[in-house]
Amino acid sequence: MAVKMTRMTLTGNQAVALAMKQINPDVVAAYPITPQTEVVQTFSEYVANGEVVTEFVTAESEHSAMSAAIGAAAAGARAMTATSSQGLALMWEMLYIASSYRLPIVMPVVNRALSGPINIHCDHSDAMGARDAGWIQLYSENPQEAYDNLIQAVRIAEDRRVLLPVMVCQDGFITSHGLENLEVLDDAVVREFLGEYRAAITLLDKDRPITMGPLALQDYYFEFKVQQAEAMRRAPEVIEEVGQAFGQLSSRQYGFFETYQLEDAEAAIVALGSTAGTARVAVDRLRRDGLKVGLLKLRVFRPFPATRLVEVLTGKAVVAVLDRAESLSGMGGPVFTEFRSAFYDLSSRPLFVNYIYGLGGRDIGLDEFHRVGSDLRKILAEGKPRQIISYLGARL
Amino acid sequence: MRMPAKVYNELAASSELPPAGVILDPGNAEQYQTGDWRSERPVWNAEACIHCLRCWVYCPEGAVRVENGRVTGIDYDHCKGCGICAHECPPKTQAIVMTRETGRSA
Structure with a gap:
């Protein structure tokens, strides 16, 4: 009560x-x-x-x-x-x-x-x-x-x-x-x-x-x-x-993560913190344009809830992991590497791509999510990503 | 502030190791056998020893055993094998020789 x-x-x-x-x-x-x-x-x-x-x-x-x-x-x-x-x-x-x-x-x-x-x-x-x-x-x-x-x-x-x-x-x-x-x-x-x-x-x-x-x-x-x-x-x-x-x-339930429109999604976007708010609006817009996409907002990063994440993301074709940190490892951001590792033992697993974004407070808006959406569409059509790690919103 | 007795007893009984390396028995440093660290072992020859006590003076760990002014042996529970005793033993005497440690302290 x-x-x-x-x-x-x-x-x-x-x-x-x-x-x-x-x-x-x-x-x-x-x-x-x-x-x-x-x-x-x-x-x-x-x-x-x-x-x-x-x-x-x-x-x-x-x-x-x-x-x-x-x-x-x-x-x-x-x-x-x-x-x-x-x-x-x-x-x-x-x-x-x-x-x-x-x-x-x-x-x-x-x-x-x-x-x-x-x-x-x-x-x-x-x-x-x-x-x-x-x-x-x-x-x-x-x-x-x-x-x-x-x-x-x-x-x-x-x-x-x-x-x-x-x-x-x-x-x-x-x-x-x-x-x-x-x-x-x-x-x-x-x-x-x-x-x-x-x-x-x-x-x-x-x-x-x-x-x-x-x-x-x-x-x-x-x-x-x-x-x-x-x-x-x-x-x-x-x-x-x-x-x-x-x-x-x-009446506010808390677990390891929260999902939005994820159940029937072919593609998933993973985000932490305030970006999840923008991502929900983006998911609605991308769905209106025909992309079956959902959101997973991670709440608990340590300990990393690998088993539970595998349960909800298995069966997705592609997962785009957003990282608001560059670990400078040459292998993508810290959230991305954990996600990839969590799925390694599965015989059938989603494709994973990484977007490093928002460093130093660079804003992330619907335009950036629109780009993620078009990449995801391409990956679904072509069966593999052209690029695994990208910088989202940086001048290159 | 007092630890709840139940918690203290649980900690003390739970396993060989209370969490976080907390030491529950006061003064138990006495039980720590630093001789475990040794990689070289001084071997004392009672017959060659002239009991000059240089080894006893120079040993940084107090690991040379002496009774009534005479060396009686090495405390291998605490000797860390630094070799200072063997170095200070007069060259003509050579009553202490360092050897390779093969197992745990005696």
């Missing part, structure tokens, strides 16, 4: 800050960076107004912000931070410490291109670069999803089967600074959904002294990495359970 919700008009950043207020973490350590700034700025107002019990640490860098969050989480606190782009890059080594210590830190990431050239606008190169850091990654299409994902992320991270940190991504400026209507839960409902936090391990129990972060060399390091991998493999069942529980509460 869905609970009462309040309709509000908020930017994606404000929505995330509001979710943080309702989560009411014990510690937030943060450093401002465009386009994340509004998240910590708004949250600091909640702190100043006494609306949260949070100890707010104004760190001198993102490396220190993540370090402080790690220290707080190790002490048994529910700890959060938030960042973007260069800030995430500066946190790099600490990201691995958070995940390997199995600390359930939750962090909104407002996606922004990495320098250089210096750029403040959206692409996914920051979070995609951190894809092997052992963090769960959820991608949000709009402020509503950023809000919903952040609340769910806390419960996913803290589940004893998981105990891994979670990044909740949304698109810099496009949704972080875009005002949208959304429905928010009551504080008490969020509090009840998350429950009181009891850390699995804490340094501050004087009766049971423990050591965290000891040296582990050739004899033990490997086993701890296997434990992390096992936790990541257990995460899908928890992500699913939490998504369903949140759905019962809010």
